[in-house]
Amino acid sequence: MDIKTVKDELQNIIHGKSDSGQKTLIQTIANYLGGSQRTSTMAKSDKQYKQKETANLIAYCNQNNLWVNDKVNFDLFISEGAEQKVYIKDDKTVYKLNDSIYYSTWLDYFTNLALNNYFFPDTTYSLVGFCLIEQTLFALLEQPFVKANQPTNLEQVKEFMANNGFENTRNHDYYNSELEIILEDLHDENVLTQDGILYFIDTVFYLKQ
Incomplete structure (x- = not known):
């Protein structure tokens, strides 16, 4: 598949278009936020922009x-990072509550989810809906539960990413110059290994502006 075809596919996914005519809730929300962004007079870097975006989402x-x-079930809490809280749903699935703190806009966050689902379908996110907890808006996501049974070899991660066109830029960060996509924070807590297979469970994608 050539780069232009991949770029076209990614744009269709990000903007909620699909050849099958089916649209995920992630794409629906991204499409809604994209429409709001086009009509906004505020710059995305303006702190009030995300506040307005959050109010629109609510x-x-x-x-x-x-x-x-x-x-x-908040009693089934298993872990927490700066960006999200993780809960067990069942033996095959986890819930993740994320407030998009790593992203300047909610649209950037949902773009990240869409990119994750394209590149790493084994750990696809499904958007269940939203929660408002102590006045903070969270997206509630489902993701397959991956139980690591061996340590992750970061050199193997680097090789895997290189084979898919992503150059290691520094530490655990990568960049695909042809697609102009940044992927950060691929350390051994975000990439798990089960039976010799890498599973990318927490990705931080950005489109280069």
């Missing part, structure tokens, strides 16, 4: 019944 959730606070 209104959208109210209009479309996307609140799912009752889905999570």
